Amino acid sequence: MKSRTGIVCTIGPQTLDPKQMLKMFERGMTVARLNGSHNNLNWHREAVQIIRSVLPDVPILLDIPGRKIRTCQLIHEPEFKAGEQIILTTDITYKGQIKVPVNYGSLHKFIKPNHTILADDGTLRFTVIRVEGQDIYCKANNEGKLKSAKGINVPFVPLNIPEVTSKDKLMLEFACDINVDFIGLSFVESADHIKSFRDLIEGSSPRIVAKVENQGGLNKVEEISREADAIMVDRGDLSVETSLFDVALCQKQIIDAASKYGKPVIIATEMLHTMIENPFPTKAEVSDITNAVLDGCAATMLSGETAIGSYPIESVDLMKSVALSSEEFVQNKLNDEFPDVGEAIPEVMGQAINMLCRALPITKIVAITRSGFAARMIAVHRPAQPIIAVSDDESAARSFNIFPGTQGIYSNNPFPKESTNHFGKILEMLWQRELLVDQDLILTTGVTYPHPGNRMNAVQINSIAHLRTNLDWDNNKNSS
Incomplete structure (x- = not known):
């Protein structure tokens, strides 16, 4: 499961x-x-x-x-005991075994004696003794080993690192x-x-x-x-x-x-x-x-x-x-709970869909969404039913898999901007791929045009068995 x-x-x-x-x-x-x-x-x-x-x-x-500061790839990963000295340096060209180079070249400019430097998610702690040029002399507060590519933190000290390096x-x-x-x-x-x-x-x-x-x-x-x-x-x-x-x-x-x-x-x-x-x-x-x-x-x-x-x-x-x-x-x-109704239309739609899915024997939700907006506004309410989110953008469709309970599916037929005729074709495609079966009662949501932007104003509930019969999907499948 x-x-x-x-x-x-x-x-x-x-x-x-x-x-x-x-x-x-x-x-x-x-x-x-x-x-x-x-x-x-x-x-x-x-x-x-x-x-x-x-x-x-x-x-x-x-x-x-x-912007994360890390130790560089080290020739020697120093081991130390509490009270021993360790030297960090912002000289990334350093190739010896005495100092530990870090990847932020200006770190030494912001460090002062008695500052605390943490490494490896805080498991290693150092107190700064002095700064000489690009070298930061520290005393180890606990025993440990400083390895390559480990994070370096200086809490509560502004380090002026550019947003985009x-x-x-x-x-x-x-x-x-x-x-x-x-x-x-x-x-x-x-x-x-x-x-x-x-x-x-x-x-x-x-x-x-x-x-x-x-x-x-x-x-x-x-x-x-x-x-x-x-x-x-x-x-x-x-x-x-x-x-x-x-x-x-x-x-x-x-x-x-x-x-x-x-x-x-x-x-x-x-x-x-x-x-x-x-x-x-x-x-x-x-x-x-x-x-x-x-x-x-x-x-x-x-x-x-x-x-x-x-x-x-x-x-x-x-x-x-x-x-x-x-x-x-x-x-x-x-x-056992009744959700509070929000003010924004997409949020209310998401809550309404969640309520429909609890009140009716819905088995699957199909969100037809180019950007993923409809899928995430449903997923945030965590309905019990699986969500199938279909997009005509292949990269977007893959990204939908990050939403809880959601499977992203790519449709290579571009969505029209003037109608919802593609809804039925998408459901047929999902049926042909066996993502929907005759026993499914599905809730389909998307946008009725013309409504640009992040909107979700259409909800349909259909039996796949009825759609298959009424829209003659069997013949379409055989002819294809």
């Missing part, structure tokens, strides 16, 4: 294999993620080719490094070239930040997943939710940039804000971290997934668990099982 909550799986050395990818998909993977901070561009290009050949309908999310532009050009469906933007702090990237994208794809990871992003979460196509709660950086004690509350705040605009939210970081090395999760990890579903997320994400972990397939399987159990609880609760 498929869960309505999506599962984003990070592809890495452990899963860059067609058989592994297919197994993850069969267990519940709905989005394939590539982390642009690791591996080179040729590796990512190859990964996209493999994903497209094995799972052509699965959307691909490429996280671009963005030169590397971002190169990565964005690469993302467009390899035709990924989503890009993940780090440390988004405003709608303008998203617009600066959107201006560089020609067309509607790739769509933008805004990662809310610091206080600046939390302060502007409403406008970020309006502008982004999806939101990711990156709890690793969020916990060190704000407060570890508030991260669960921040998660709820972000989901609430995004839900107002029907934007899907991905919950990320350490959801099944134990399963990188162990076949079973902790009870706290299971509770974490449950609470993410109860909070209303569209998807949960696996990072190291599927990229480098020893149990990638088991991790996906377990995440799906927990999600299914949580969704059953949510559905039972929703059945």
